[in-house]
Amino acid sequence: MLTSARSSQFESRRANGVALGEARFDQRLAKILDHATEVFCEKGYEGASMRDIARSTGMSLAGMYHYFGTKERLLYLIQKLSFGKILDRLAQRITQAGGPEQRIRAFIANHLEYFLEHQHAMKVLSHEDDVLTAGYGRKVAELKRDYYRICCNLVEDYKKEENLDFDSRTAVLALFGMMNWIYTWYNPRLDGDAGRLAREMGNIFFGGIANCTRANGRRRRTNLRPHRMSSPARRRPGDALSFL
Amino acid sequence: MLTSARSSQFESRRANGVALGEARFDQRLAKILDHATEVFCEKGYEGASMRDIARSTGMSLAGMYHYFGTKERLLYLIQKLSFGKILDRLAQRITQAGGPEQRIRAFIANHLEYFLEHQHAMKVLSHEDDVLTAGYGRKVAELKRDYYRICCNLVEDYKKEENLDFDSRTAVLALFGMMNWIYTWYNPRLDGDAGRLAREMGNIFFGGIANCTRANGRRRRTNLRPHRMSSPARRRPGDALSFL
DNA sequence: TGTACGTTCGAACGTTCGTTCGATTTTTAT
DNA sequence: ATAAAAATCGAACGAACGTTCGAACGTACA
Numbered sequence: 001m002l003t004s005a006r007s008s009q010f011e012s013r014r015a016n017g018v019a020l021g022e023a024r025f026d027q028r029l030a031k032i033l034d035h036a037t038e039v040f041c042e043k044g045y046e047g048a049s050m051r052d053i054a055r056s057t058g059m060s061l062a063g064m065y066h067y068f069g070t071k072e073r074l075l076y077l078i079q080k081l082s083f084g085k086i087l088d089r090l091a092q093r094i095t096q097a098g099g100p101e102q103r104i105r106a107f108i109a110n111h112l113e114y115f116l117e118h119q120h121a122m123k124v125l126s127h128e129d130d131v132l133t134a135g136y137g138r139k140v141a142e143l144k145r146d147y148y149r150i151c152c153n154l155v156e157d158y159k160k161e162e163n164l165d166f167d168s169r170t171a172v173l174a175l176f177g178m179m180n181w182i183y184t185w186y187n188p189r190l191d192g193d194a195g196r197l198a199r200e201m202g203n204i205f206f207g208g209i210a211n212c213t214r215a216n217g218r219r220r221r222t223n224l225r226p227h228r229m230s231s232p233a234r235r236r237p238g239d240a241l242s243f244l
Numbered sequence: 245m246l247t248s249a250r251s252s253q254f255e256s257r258r259a260n261g262v263a264l265g266e267a268r269f270d271q272r273l274a275k276i277l278d279h280a281t282e283v284f285c286e287k288g289y290e291g292a293s294m295r296d297i298a299r300s301t302g303m304s305l306a307g308m309y310h311y312f313g314t315k316e317r318l319l320y321l322i323q324k325l326s327f328g329k330i331l332d333r334l335a336q337r338i339t340q341a342g343g344p345e346q347r348i349r350a351f352i353a354n355h356l357e358y359f360l361e362h363q364h365a366m367k368v369l370s371h372e373d374d375v376l377t378a379g380y381g382r383k384v385a386e387l388k389r390d391y392y393r394i395c396c397n398l399v400e401d402y403k404k405e406e407n408l409d410f411d412s413r414t415a416v417l418a419l420f421g422m423m424n425w426i427y428t429w430y431n432p433r434l435d436g437d438a439g440r441l442a443r444e445m446g447n448i449f450f451g452g453i454a455n456c457t458r459a460n461g462r463r464r465r466t467n468l469r470p471h472r473m474s475s476p477a478r479r480r481p482g483d484a485l486s487f488l
Numbered sequence: 489t490g491t492a493c494g495t496t497c498g499a500a501c502g503t504t505c506g507t508t509c510g511a512t513t514t515t516t517a518t
Numbered sequence: 519a520t521a522a523a524a525a526t527c528g529a530a531c532g533a534a535c536g537t538t539c540g541a542a543c544g545t546a547c548a
Contacts, residue, residue: 294505295505305507314506
């Protein structure tokens with residue numbers, strides 16, 4: 001069972017093998033991964049058959065299996081590779097950003113850029129979140145937790161610097177929701193590019209957490225409640241210190 | 245083909261039939277829908293087999309088919325019923341809310357309450373969004389578009405009243421992202437109840453769009469570098485009480 | 489040229505899938 | 519009580535599933 005499928009670049013490196021054969025193997029595997037990503041994206045993991053993928057790649061069914069072994073491992077390789085690339089790009093990008101706010105904005109921009117550049121892969125990553133079992137599932141879950149932690153730490157830094165007080169968990173998860181849900185609605189004609197969306201979502205995020213000072217708790221925004229006749233100060237139930 | 249599966253309450257009403265038989269039919273169908281919802285939630289639509297659902301209901305495979313006809317129609321009935329209930333509850337709730345902001349907050353609260361009360365159904369609704377084909381898919385898509393439009397209109401009202409200027413589409417879709425992504429992370433122990441999440445997400449949403457005045461465009465938030473430690477930290481219970 | 493190995497594929501394996509059929513049992517109406 | 523209708527189920531259908539096998543092919547190095 002599974003006589004081949006070495007998948008050198010992703011799992012283990014052959015003892016002292018000639019790099020030429022390896023490169024070719026990796027290249028072909030990458031091509032299969034691309035086609036499989038598209039098929040998984042369109043039909044879902046369970047809904048896609050290995051024959052669909054074989055047809056898409058132009059290879060034979062059995063020929064493909066030489067490269068990855070099982071369907072589940074195929075999905076694992078796609079998810080691991082995609083997430084790896086995101087994390088790599090993030091590492092580059094985040095170091096060259098200025099303060100805490102800029103680092104969070106860099107995180108958002110990186111996420112959305114990669115998301116829109118690799119929509120198929122990211123839909124597979126988001127949508128087929130819980131199909132991997134046992135070892136594979138655990139490895140991908142670790143990557144995701146790391147990614148979440150990075151964002152949480154950035155937010156914690158920002159909180160300290162700005163002296164804000166809010167629940168990081170809810171804020172970060174809300175941010176991830178905004179960003180990841182995009183695959184259900186993005187339309188380049190209506191929604192612009194990743195930069196614009198990153199700016200908008202960043203604005204919502206920073207605006208949303210801006211009014212929670214450490215000492216005061218959340219406050220009503222102070223600005224321009226238009227001229228409307230002075231109704232009695234509307235306090236929001238449960239919210240401290242809401243005025244005008 | 246499909247000799248039975250009348251599904252009276254959902255599709256059409258029998259000519260003058262005695263309501264007794266109908267009630268029983270609907271009741272049994274509802275029970276099947278419940279079990280199917282749970283199985284679809286756990287294994288996904290394509291990953292779940294009709295035999296899984298039969299086992300869950302305790303009925304025989306063929307006996308079940310009497311009630312819904314096909315697997316696809318089973319999913320359709322689940323989605324239509326769930327969405328119908330959300331819309332009904334929303335209609336009640338939204339009328340008894342005060343101004344535009346309160347109506348949007350009511351929308352958010354209604355969504356999250358229903359979401360957390362019926363997590364399985366809502367995951368199926370969110371996750372199996374594009375598996376229905378042709379007629380079924382169109383009908384559910386219409387419901388979703390209506391729902392989206394309602395929210396958009398509420399936001400437009402709010403924009404006018406507050407004299408704000410921002411892109412409703414992006415804001416509303418970001419809001420839906422925050423709310424719908426919840427099924428991937430919600431943990432009642434860490435995240436509190438629907439009311440708290442609705443308050444938090446509402447705050448993020450309103451804070452996020454608050455600084456866009458019609459005349460000025462977005463501007464950097466002007467406010468309040470906090471007067472720190474003017475008073476001992478006053479934290480509302482349930483608000484900002486979990487870390488990372 | 490020989491040989492060892494990586495690669496490819498047609499064909500098939502056993503299993504599970506959604507669905508249907510015919511018969512039987514249960515409920516309803518007369 | 520009896521006929522009609524609804525509900526239920528065991529068994530099976532053909533199709534599609536993921537995977538494997540063994541033979542053929544290509545290529546690299548002795």
